[in-house]
Amino acid sequence: MRELLQAPYPSLVIPKPYDFAASICDHGWPMLAPFAWDAEHKTLQRVELLDTGRVVLLRLTAQEEGDNVQLQVAVKADQDLTVAEMQELEGKLRWMLKLNEDLSEFYAIAAQHNRLSHVAASGRGRLLRAPTLWEDVVKTICTTNVSWRNTVSMVQRLVARLGAPLVADPARRAFPTPQQVAAADPALFDKEIRLGYRNGYVIQLAREIVEGRRDLEALKQNALPGPELRQELRSIKGVGDYAANTLLVLLGHYHELPVDSAFRSHVKMRHFAHIPADAPPTDAEMAAVYDQWGAWKALGYWFEAGE
DNA sequence: TTCCAGGGGTAGA
DNA sequence: TCTACCCATGGA
Incomplete structure (x- = not known):
């Protein structure tokens, strides 16, 4: 097993400003296998299955000099990666870290909120996602x-039982593919x-993908308008x-709020504390609190709740 | 034992 | 569109 330091990918453009550690930790995804977050070293690890069938271990850190951030990518593999494998990894990294998203409109609104101006100043909002929509759908379910x-x-058991193992450390596994899930007993x-x-x-979704009845990854191309994308996810x-709106957020659409028990709890406490408990606000009334965020409601709520 | 957690599907109105 | 009911799991 060789450690290949690819530092950094020259074509992997890092937006400014960008806070790597905060962005990774701004929701729970780094805690879900095959991601792992090393808080002490501010390092994100992930076991990844490449198209060639090879399984590699990724270690991501950021080197910061002022507002200039460089991503350091270490790849552990049994032999040198091919050019195609390098390109595949680069595309996956760009997608996982949401490096291509333009958040300037969100930052402009956040900057007007005293308590959230730091979100804009530090360049947060790029929530971690999996390389495949398949993985994010399963995790969201x-x-x-x-x-x-x-x-x-649950996610740990799914990965441990069905994921492709890392050769040098078989206890560490990649996220199972739809094919692996569909083929499982x-x-x-x-x-x-x-x-x-x-x-x-999960089994039904895997079968739909394997049998060609559903193409989840095509939804990443951003070809569908928000409502149609949402309808597709709801199917x-x-x-x-809740799950559809969570997935919309991961896909870069923030106009719908993922309303769950945590949302209701937060909004009631923050914005409806004066309302008697026997007459709680409706979901619609709670959602209306975030109308001022326009197309960025979900991020507005997310960072308000995370203060 | 019962309730609840980062809800959702289905049937019936 | 709304409501009632059911759903596996694991911790409190």
């Missing part, structure tokens, strides 16, 4: 109606992976309003 700790456990889900009633949703069994 695993966040529904369970505690976060349970989500972490459903009994393995019932007995070991234990996603509860979500087992059927996935197990994806309801």
Whole structure:
């Protein structure tokens, strides 16, 4: 196993400003396998299966000099990567870190909010996502109606049982592909992976993809307007309003709010504390609080809640 | 034992 | 469109 320091990818343009560690940690995704966050060294690790079938370990850190940030990418692999593999990784890194998104409109609104102006100043808002929409859909389904700790456990078991292993450290595995999930014995889900009633949703989605009945990755091309994209996501069994809006955020559409128990709890406490408990605000009333954020409601809520 | 967690599907109105 | 009911899992 060789450690190949590719530092940095010269064509991987880092936006300014950009706070690598804060951006990675601004939601729970780095805690979900096969991601792992090393807080002490501010390093994001990920086991990744390449198109060639090779499994590599990525280690990402940022080197900062003033507002000039350079991404340091270390790749552990059994041999040198090919040019095509390097290009594949570069594309995946750009997607995962949302380096291509233009957040200037969001920053302009955030700068007008005293308590959120730091978000704009430090260049946050690029929430971590998986290289594939498939992985993000499965993980989002695993966040529904369970505690976060349970989500972490479910995803860990899914990766541990079905993901492709790293040669030098077989205990570390990549996220399972739709093919691997579709080919798995459903009994393995019932007995070991234990996603509860979500087992059927994940297996069904994998089969739809493998059989060519659904092309999730095509949705990343940003070819569909928001409402149609949302409708497409809602057509996935197990994806309801909350999950669809969460996935829209991951896809770079922030006009819909992922309304879950955490949203309701936060908004009630922050904006409706004077309302009697026996007459709670409706979801629509709570969502209206963020109308001022226009197309950036979800980020506005997210960073307000994260203060 | 019961409730709840970063809800969703279905049937019936 | 709205409501009631059911759904596996694991921790409190």
